Amino acid sequence: MQAEQHLPFELPPVTFYPGPSKVYLQLSRYMQDAFTQGILSINHRSATFMEICRKAIEHTQAKLNLPDGYKVLFVSSATESWEIIAQSLIGRKSFHLYNGAFGQKWMEYTQKIHPASNGFQFDVNQALSPDDIQVPADAECIALTQNETSNGTQVSNAIITQFKQKYPHMLVAVDATSSLGGIKLDFIAADIWFASVQKCLGLPAGLGLLIVSPRAMERAREIGDNTYYNSLLFMAENIEKYQTHYTPNVLNIYLLMRVMEEVEDISIIDKRTRQQAHAWYHFFEKYTSVSPIVTNTAVRSDTVIAIGADKQQIAFIKERTKQAGIIIGNGYGSWKETSFRIANFPAISLQEIQDLQHCLAGVL
């Protein structure tokens, strides 16, 4: 996105938290536009809303290069997507590949609805391969976390494609919460993708995107779930009219429309994200007191940089960055006190990155 020309009077604190995360500075202006244009009060069945909804979807489809026929649906959070997938796209059993807290939670939330679901836990340094893993023949859906926010690992497009090719009769569902909009995803390689807007899309929390292929919709029709207000078939029926299955977060859909209209094509963003990720890992190589949690460079995340050190060092780093007015992410789960995380999301400016690196250089 172009640098904001009409800078707001006062800027928010600098944050590298990996979600909710830094929002585009343009939001100050977009929110005022929403206020003065009465967007905060429009009816969600009105022509004005339907137009905003249509544009938000079409800009998203265009900028992310979604394949033809892939639907974009609005949900309240990525967590809700776990439930919708379990209820509407899995009849009895899914198989989960996970190496961290969010992938594991996805499996556990699904098991409450489908107790037969199970999974395979792999090491943070292991590159997944369909050659090493036998997905049970009775699984209907393979669930993968493309970017595991808790430990800073990612699964490549190539690997997702390999699973899809080895198991063509199964659906492949991908959690891209912390990567969608930050790196180029090969959407054709899976049937279900979901993400939250408060990560790589630079928007405030309170809206999730659920993206489904024509094949996923076909499967939804076979399963025929119509029990819930957020049953996929009912959601899809509403979005055909550019409406939603509930009174949605209209403001955030409007902000998504504005942001997706302005951002560059994902191929340009992807290049910058990967270069910056490379620069971040290179930066930390210079210091012996810290190192990325993940030693296998092939599986390191491009959007969430997780750096480990001993407890005292981590506390010291967090204290110093805080003094410098910069928020960095805490570690997660078992890494809570022995790591910190840095978002490498598109809304973060080069100046902010340089400021953080300058601050860290004085500590490490």
Add this chain to the structure above:
Amino acid sequence: MQAEQHLPFELPPVTFYPGPSKVYLQLSRYMQDAFTQGILSINHRSATFMEICRKAIEHTQAKLNLPDGYKVLFVSSATESWEIIAQSLIGRKSFHLYNGAFGQKWMEYTQKIHPASNGFQFDVNQALSPDDIQVPADAECIALTQNETSNGTQVSNAIITQFKQKYPHMLVAVDATSSLGGIKLDFIAADIWFASVQKCLGLPAGLGLLIVSPRAMERAREIGDNTYYNSLLFMAENIEKYQTHYTPNVLNIYLLMRVMEEVEDISIIDKRTRQQAHAWYHFFEKYTSVSPIVTNTAVRSDTVIAIGADKQQIAFIKERTKQAGIIIGNGYGSWKETSFRIANFPAISLQEIQDLQHCLAGVL
């Protein structure tokens, strides 16, 4: 609320739509505060968020005079509340009293989950009475729509209390979507209340409030539902820590905190709402070409004024108000073309009401 001192540069169009509806003008400033203070990026497990969440809840409890022990929970919409109640607070069967589209939808959404649920449809001009209605002995929950947005009727606190007294072993659940924050509700008379913030609370859409009594929580523990991400027990466990069961609409919770801090006590708002409702009905009495849908004055809503007329007249009124830059609500369902609706919500100013009355006086 006090008149906004720092008026935004440009004001939104005047709207009387009964939801999403007019927001407080203060929101222009509150949203900028949220931006500059970095609220749009705060982590939803952080101390900062927990403090905002706590204050939002405590101001709501105080200003609405909630009884001790009543929990305030955050959901994405009132529709989601229907589902949470069905899943976590009804074991097998609820009984629904309804006279309009939203009450009926609530029953139908519940029947998908509990096919044994049924209900009693009453006329828009009928004042409900437990003497006239036999609730089936095996119903666990009586579901009432306190304010039916589709036709402009309401059920009084006294009647809700009578049902509670006649059926003390059942839960009473009340949809107060279009009245909570606008009139004084006798919360002790029911176990479950829910509403959306885009009605009488003057906030943008994208957040609902679910209010539950200690007795409702006891029933939730008996039923023991823990299957869903929005199972009530899990939601309650999170809100104990002033956190939520999903990444919530943080901005709207912040705005709720700001608004509930500033609004007057519900007893003062209630008095003004009822006086203004009386004035509205009195205003329309002067004209023979229009009349309230509801002829029984005892059941007319104080917050949603539904006015009927013939099709041509309605079209003419809508055209003229639109020309005057004022948005009024369409009719709903079978009244779509033969009525219009006017929100009588606290955020609407006396000046705006006078402007609309002036405009209508020239048409009627």
